Amino acid sequence: MPDSLPAPTLDKADFAYLVPHAGDMCLLDGVVTFDDATIHAVSTTHTAPTHPLRSANGLHAVHLAEYGAQATAVHGALRAKAAGATQPRPGMLVSLRGVKLTVERVDTLAGRLDVFAECLLADDTGAQYTFRVEHEGREIASGRAAVIHPA
Template identity: 50%
Template sequence: MIGRSDILALVPHQGAMCLWDEVLAWDAARIRLRTGSHRAPDHPLRGDGRLRAVHLCEYGAQAMAVHGGLRARAGGGTAPPGLLVALREVRLHLGRIDDLPGPLEGEAEALAETAASQQYAFRVLHQGTVLAEGRAAVMFAPPA
């Protein structure tokens, strides 16, 4: 199993801003993760004591980052820094997530990639029910 300390070594998101706790499975095309971070009272994305479903887009983007980090590590390198530049066809199926009792599971699948960008589809689920889904695009910083 790939745990939180491994995830922290792969992504720029650190401390409480690293939203995923463990990788359940992954291959070259997709990843599946799990977390309980949405229940943390000190979650960095909370506002007015609540964590809204729109923040599931960040969970999706971080699933992409973890996947990219794992793929780069498997190839003997590190993932380049990226910037989330687009969200498309996002569907949120509830209003808030901080009151959900069990862990969240995330899935991301690489759809297209070039040396400069990647596009993924993502889904975040709770107890088998889809909470959010959509597509996200990331642009990479040019090599220095």
């Protein structure tokens, strides 16, 4: 990893137990920073030949929305943990809006992905986030995600 890229402060083991994404489906490798409103996560799973979303044609960029959604899940879980919750409330992704992709495939991109999410609104019923995914400082995906917490 080049010196210019910040190293994660939280490894996958520090948050994987807080989210429902298990095994290879837990796509994020670590969290660089997070606060009450934002998260910066990283991943290199997009190049894995065993990626659970990969087809015979590779990993399509549309799956970057899942990276953004997982960043929102990790952020919500870390917020809940910081607020003293012993277990975060389950969430369900119900909407993706304004998704923009600037590449067709991501499995051909060497190195890591930087995944950013910002919480626009959160309450007991759900949350609204924006997300963006960058590769080598270039935005390759962005959009908005809505999550609900089922009663």
